[in-house]
Amino acid sequence: MRGIVDRIVAPFVVDRRVLALAGARMADGIGNSFLIIVIPLYVTSGVVDGTTFGLDESMLIGVILSLFGFLNSSCQPFTGQLSDRLGRRKPFILVGLAGLALTNVAYVVAETYVSLLVIRGLQGVSVAFIVPASIALVNELATAGDRGGNMGVYNTFRLVGFGAGPAMAGAVVSRGPYALPGGLAVDGFEAAFYVATITATISYVMVTVLVSDPASTVANAGADLSVPVFDRSGPTLLDPIFTLGVASLFMATAIAMFATIQPQVNARLEQGATWFGLQFAAFIIAQVALQTPIGRACDRYGRRPFIVAGMALLIPTTLVQGFLFSSSLMFVARLFQGVAAAMVFAPSLALAGDLAGEGESGSKLSVLTMAFGYGIAVGPLSSGALVGFGFEMPFLFGTALAVIGTGLVYTQVEETLETTGSLPVVGSE
Template identity: 85%
Template sequence: MRSVVERVIAPFAVDRRVLALAGARMADGIGNSFLIIVIPLYVTSGIVGGTAFGLEESLIIGVILSLFGFLNSSFQPVTGRLSDRLGRRKPFILAGLAGLALTNIAYVFAETYVSLLVIRGLQGVSVAFIIPASVALVNELASSGDRGGNMGVYNTFRLVGFGAGPAVAGAVVNLGPYTLPSGVMVNGFDAAFYIATITATISYVLVTVLVSDPESTAANAGADLSIPIRDRTGPNLLDPIFTLGLASFFMATGIALFATIQPEVNARLEQGATWFGLQFAAFILAQVALQTPIGRACDRYGRRPFIIGGMVLLIPTTLVQGFVLSSMLMFVARLFQGVAAAMVFVPSLALAGDLAGKGESGSKLSVLTMAFGYGIAAGPLSSGALVGFGFRVPFVFGSVLAVFGAILVYTQVEETLETTAPVPVFGSE
């Protein structure tokens, strides 16, 4: 049995605490992504009432969902800096998971728009405790020689959870009500909220039992936690971590353009919802498949070549989505856009981790996670506003952002690995 387990985890050969944390984030990711599908269904079910502030039903759904991302991203620098100041990560992760579990179960009792807004907002704040502390902990458990691989494993598990939730959430709701062994009837919505609560609780237990802070975190608490914009020590104009934050924002905005224009995409390609779902999933599939190998490769060949290559690849893969007229070609474009994003995100975290001084991981890495979160929120708003000027316009906008991101990284970010192996040429040994 032991040999079987070892073979299963061999591709994820990292510190067991990183693997445990990755598993915990996968579990809470399943529950949290459940709600992306369930909340709109819940709002339109007729269960929810009360004041909607004069907003249409579709708009109040958008506000409820976007509030999570806005508060999550806004609070990440605060919690990241606080965890640096105190020199502890685990308590922040546990506090966030506890908040997530409590707010998940609170949906069972929420029957007004106001209560949904309050609960979703508290969830955003809860996750803001989890993300910076988790990424900082992964960074501190790694070294410069395996930081990319550790970040890749962590993000792979997180994305598996995030992708798995929506795939089954609708079915859980539609197949209800359920009869428990005790004879109690549970409707589909409550079942979904209970599942989300259980996954957050599982994550809490995993972190409690299997994850611990390294001693160096507490020893280096209270370092310089400022986030400079200008480069203080190098020859460049902008601070490299701030630059990577800008590039992450541009990338996230570009990849999120697709999500909110489903009617326009389906009408243009003369396709149904199934094809759109496959095209949306193609991006996540590429991310899941490539995060770990790209992370390990950037440990060997350097961070900068992957980040620049990914930003450059993001330009055509975003632009072409505005011009293709085939469902299959859109699927391929989304797949390669996922490849581009995988080349950027994990090496960027690894490079920022290399630059972060002792006791600064929470503050420094939260710049990237915050920027990515804001980009994910800005993308749908941008596409919704720009698609009225023509179907191609949002994707042209996204590709222009990718151009700026590539230029910024090329001119303002230096390699952090002291020695790197030569990048292999295709077909060479």
């Protein structure tokens, strides 16, 4: 029995602070992804009123949800750079989690569209404090030999939370109202907002008790925190971190286009919402299953092969979705699209972490997280605009981005690890 347990936990044997941080991000991910389902239901429930700025409900929902992504991504470079200058990560994570907890409970008293916009915007800013500091902390607690594995574990837990939230949210809302002691009751929406608040609070407590900044972070607070576009000293034209950021933007855009065109997908494949939910979840399933093993593998075999192969796999898995007429084949295509993303994400963060100097992790790695966030926001807008020209057009656009991204990482990104036997070392050191 002990041998079985050891094999199960072996992939997650990392610094306890990384594991605690990953667990905390899983908890807040559950609560934050709750809102992706709950907010549209809340807007259309009749509880909210006030000015709609001339927008219909569907467009207003899109603005509210997109505002989070754009503010989150736009603020990440600033919070990442500030955490580098101060040489502190934990306080930024705590500020962000506290902001999430407060804004989650604020939804209970939000009764106008304007208040929803303000609250969701503040949540985007709050998460911008969490993401760069968390990734930087994982990077600084890792070494060249286990950086990919640490990034993989962190992303696996975060994605589990993100995937579990939407699955739970609908049930929480639909089963309300809930009776409380003393004759009190809360409806389904209030219960969902309270659940999101509790998960953020749990994360806050976990980080407070179990996570600490390494001494080297304070000692090596960065001075030059710029991220150049061009590689001024290396053999390539573009800076590799900037290149990985562009590739992450293209990858996220190609992946996120699927969500907006649910009616068109269901009509083309003659399927219901259940099949679409499975196809949407297939991407996350692949990510959860593969982030950690791919992260471990890139520590042994190098970062670049996985990134290039993942971007190349993104090309056919995106293109084929525009020409399928089978629900099961669409599920398979989305699953392999998730495999492609898993091959890119953790190795890219690990490679950028290899290149980041002491005290620069927040600034450098926020380029990738910011770019990915922008892609998640841009993808749905792109597909919504392009699908009117034909069902295949969003996927052709995503394929073109994948082709460009593959070319960029193949020509502009070099390996950072050199292997001596089975021992990987940072090649630039």
